Amino acid sequence: MAKSDYFPHPDNDLLVWHDRFKVNLAAKQAELGLSAEDIASVERDNLELHDRISAGSAASAAARQATAAKTASVNNVEGNTRALVRRVKAHPAYSDAMGNFLGVIGAEDTIKLSEAKPVLTGVDQTGGVVVLNFIKSKSDGINIYCQREGEPDFIFLARDTIPPYVDNRPLLVAGKPELRRYTAVYILKDAEVGQYSDELVVICAP
Template sequence: MPKSDYIPHSDSDLLLWHDHFKNAIATLKDSLGFSDADLAAINADNEQLHQTISAANAAAVAAHSANAAKSSTIGEVENNTRAHARRAKAQPAYVESMGVLLGIIGSATHIDPASYKPILTATDQTGGIVQLKFNKYKSDGINIYCQREGETELTLLSRTLVSPFTDKRPLLVAGKPELRRYTAVHLLGDDEVGQFSDELVVNCTP
C-alpha cells in the first residue's frame, strides 16, 4: 500500500516538521553518519525556511491591508464624486453637453439575459472570513457556489441579492490556511440565468 508524502505541504506544518527533523538528526548524527558540516547545512535550511515563510506572511498581511485601504478609498471617492455629479446636474445652467464633457453620463446598454456573467471578486479577511463582491446588472441577485479544500465539488453557498456577501464560515482547521473555490451565476426571480462567473481561488489565511 503506497504511503503519503512525509513532508507536510502547509507552511505552519512544514515549519514544525522541519524543526523536529533538525533537532532529531542532531541527536542521531553519530549513529547515522552525519557530520557537523551536514548539521550546519540542515540548520541553514531551517533558518532560510523560517525567514522566507515569515517574509511571505508579512507580505500577505501588507497586501491585505493595502487592498482594504484601496477599496475604502475607491468607495469614498466614488460616493463623493457621485454627490458632486448630482449637484452639477441639479444646477439650472446644466445641459447634457456639460455632462458629456464631465464624463458623468452613462452609456446606454442592452443586456441579453442569456449572456449574463457575474464579475466576482473576493477579499480574504483572515480566519476563514471572505468578502465577495459582484455586479447585479439587471438581475435580482446571484447564487454563490463554493468548494472548500478537501471537498469534491462546488455546492450552493448562498442566494444573495445585495453586494457584498461575506462568507463567515471558520477555517476547517483552526490556524491552518485553507483554499476555497468560488463561482456565481445571476438570478431572475428564482431562476439561474446566463453563464457562471470565472472561478476564484482564495487562500484563506489564519
C-alpha cells in the first residue's frame, strides 16, 4: 500500500513536525554521519519557518481586522449620510436641481428584476472567511447559494438584504486551501425573481 507524503503542509502540523525532526536528527547526528553544518542548516530552516509562519498569521489577522474595520466604517458613513440627506430633502428649500448638485439623486433604474441577475464579487480573507458584495437594485436582497469542493451540488447559504455578506464558515479541512463556488438570485417579497448570477469562484487560503 502506498504511503502518504511525510512532509505536512498545514502550518501547525508542519511546525510540530519540523521541531521534532530537528531535535531527533541532532540526536542521531553521529550515527548518521551528519556534519555540524547539516544540523545547523536544519536549525536555520526551523527558525525561518517559525518566523515566516508567525508573520503570515499576523498579516492574515491584520487583513481580516482591516477589512472588518473598513466595512464598519462604510456602513457607519452610509447611515450618517442617508440620515442627513433625508433631512436635506425634507427642507422647504430643497429642489431636484439642488439634489443633482449634491449628487443625492440616483440614476433612473431601468432594470427589470424579472430578467435581471445579480453580479457577485468576493474577496478571500483566509481561514474560510469570504466577503461577498452585490448591488440590491430594486430588489429586497438576494439568496446566496454555495458549493464547496467535494460537495455534489449548490446548497442554500443565506439570504442577505444589506451587502456585504460575510461567509465565515471554517475550512472543511483545517490548513488546506478550499475552492468555493457561489451564485445568487434576487428576491422580492420573499420570492426569487430573475436569473441566477454567473458563478463566482473563490479559492480560500488557510
